Amino acid sequence: MQNNRENNSCQNGRINSFTQVNQILREGRTARFGGEEIRVVDSMIDIIYPPVPFPSNRIFKALGEDKIRGMVWYHHELLLKTKVGKLFPANEEAFKMAVDKSADFFVEALGGGEVFTSVHGEPHLRMRHFKVPIDENDREIWLAMYKKTLKETGFPQGHLEEFWNWIEPLSIRMINRRTNMDAVKRHPWSEVKHDLLSKKEVQ
Amino acid sequence: MQNNRENNSCQNGRINSFTQVNQILREGRTARFGGEEIRVVDSMIDIIYPPVPFPSNRIFKALGEDKIRGMVWYHHELLLKTKVGKLFPANEEAFKMAVDKSADFFVEALGGGEVFTSVHGEPHLRMRHFKVPIDENDREIWLAMYKKTLKETGFPQGHLEEFWNWIEPLSIRMINRRTNMDAVKRHPWSEVKHDLLSKKEVQ
Numbered sequence: 001m002q003n004n005r006e007n008n009s010c011q012n013g014r015i016n017s018f019t020q021v022n023q024i025l026r027e028g029r030t031a032r033f034g035g036e037e038i039r040v041v042d043s044m045i046d047i048i049y050p051p052v053p054f055p056s057n058r059i060f061k062a063l064g065e066d067k068i069r070g071m072v073w074y075h076h077e078l079l080l081k082t083k084v085g086k087l088f089p090a091n092e093e094a095f096k097m098a099v100d101k102s103a104d105f106f107v108e109a110l111g112g113g114e115v116f117t118s119v120h121g122e123p124h125l126r127m128r129h130f131k132v133p134i135d136e137n138d139r140e141i142w143l144a145m146y147k148k149t150l151k152e153t154g155f156p157q158g159h160l161e162e163f164w165n166w167i168e169p170l171s172i173r174m175i176n177r178r179t180n181m182d183a184v185k186r187h188p189w190s191e192v193k194h195d196l197l198s199k200k201e202v203q
Numbered sequence: 204m205q206n207n208r209e210n211n212s213c214q215n216g217r218i219n220s221f222t223q224v225n226q227i228l229r230e231g232r233t234a235r236f237g238g239e240e241i242r243v244v245d246s247m248i249d250i251i252y253p254p255v256p257f258p259s260n261r262i263f264k265a266l267g268e269d270k271i272r273g274m275v276w277y278h279h280e281l282l283l284k285t286k287v288g289k290l291f292p293a294n295e296e297a298f299k300m301a302v303d304k305s306a307d308f309f310v311e312a313l314g315g316g317e318v319f320t321s322v323h324g325e326p327h328l329r330m331r332h333f334k335v336p337i338d339e340n341d342r343e344i345w346l347a348m349y350k351k352t353l354k355e356t357g358f359p360q361g362h363l364e365e366f367w368n369w370i371e372p373l374s375i376r377m378i379n380r381r382t383n384m385d386a387v388k389r390h391p392w393s394e395v396k397h398d399l400l401s402k403k404e405v406q
Contacts, residue, residue, distance in 0.1 A: 018252075018329065034260040034314020038365065044252040044376070049221075052244040057237040111237020126221065130382045133336060162241065173247070176381045179333045 017045045019183040047184050050169045057111030059159045065112050071153050072103040078145040087132045109166075126173050133177040136184055143171050143187060150196055160196050161189050220248045222386040250387050253372045260314030262362045268315050274356050275306040281348040290335045312369075329376050336380040339387055346374050346390060353399055363399050364392050 032039070060068070076099045079085050089095050104116040105123060116123060146167055150160060172184050235242070263271070279302045282288050292298050307319040308326060319326060349370055353363060375387050 033257060033312045034263055037259050039257045041255040041257060043254045045248045046250075046252070047248075049247040049249070051246045054236060054242045054244060056240050060237055109236045127384060133380055177336055178379045181330060 016042050017048070018181045019047065046178060047172075047175075049173050050186070052169045052173065053162075053165050055110055055162050055166050059156075059163055060107070060111040062156045062159050063110075065107050067153075068107050068110060068112070069103040071149055071155065072106050073099055074153050075146055075149040076102070078148055079142065082141045082145065084138050084141045084145075087134070087138070125170070126176070129174045130176055134174050135177040135179050136175060136182075137179070139171050139175050140185065142174075143168060146171075147192060147195065157197055161193070164189050164192060164196070219245050220251070221384045222250065249381060250375075250378075252376050253389070255372045255376065256365075256368050258313055258365050258369050262359075262366055263310075263314035265359045265362050266313075268310050270356075271310050271313060271315070272303075272306040274352055274358065275309050276302055277356050278349055278352040279305070281351055282345065285344045285348065287341050287344045287348075290337070290341070328373070329379070332377045333379055337377050338380040338382050339378060339385075340382070342374050342378050343388065345377075346371060349374075350395060350398065360400055364396070367392050367395060367399070 063071075076088070076095075080088070088098055101116070101120060104119065105125075108114055108116040109123075149155075150163070155163065168187050168189075175184065266274075279291075279298075283291070291301055304319070304323060307322065308328075311317055311319040312326075352358075353366070358366065371390050371392075378387065
């Protein structure tokens, strides 16, 4: 592996990203080719996957296992009606297994004990999703359907912020197919809370 | 765009990458979920796209436009025999247009004047390739077929190193579909020169 190790030290505490190049391109700067000397274009990164605040066990204590499983099922039924649905197995039994596995993950991640890892091993969420291409728009849909789920299943208002602050950045980690040079769109709690909270809670 | 701007400053001159996580996972460290408090998992990057040394006009002066176009055609004919061939238009005329466009790029990039940008605009190579999914293995094939092309078309020995040092990192920039958490495989000149140079030149 020695040969494949990357030098990811940062020059002056900054590193160039394609999202910045995008900005430069919009400003109309042009490259010049084939001069007298070799011209080195800097190393580059793509998106930065933001920090993910994994929730405390407060959500699990409020909801319990059954309601968490119900929420994951509700979300997947919504996904089936979108183009993201095509990423799931067409076979009904295989689909059921996939959703149950996802529900196992949510139960464990929220503090319900090792119901996922005891059966499936370490989560490795990004790794497990490599087999299907997931682009920025698929993630938008996944997240929008979760928002709808939270609204329609009566998720406890006092725990919405902690849950949202987890799944919003978590969903970015599944993106493995890039189709543009934009920064991935963020959906901060401050932006979605008006939709999710009752009027009384927002005030 | 303000909302979408990423904070890509680096903590202590380092930034975490999935390729390092891969290493950590191999060491068997495990995550713990649903404790008493929120647990923040650090921000992360994927691969670092290495610097790209764009060649001087020395290669163009040695080869000339026709041989560069011939080389690009030879390369594409080889690609058609691989799974990467499926990424090109099936229609013969559309395929010819795609290869000619690629040849325009190579001619200009090597110093043959603005034959690409005058017709197609700025290269934006990464951007132009977003419409097709290109994974790590597709890039391996693209590069291997270039190696074969350089061998079989009699590319001038004295310019091979400069050309290879360009296309090897350049090819990494087209990857837009990740299928694993490994660092992208590098193929440094020191490793390929034994294949590309005649015995006399290697000594």
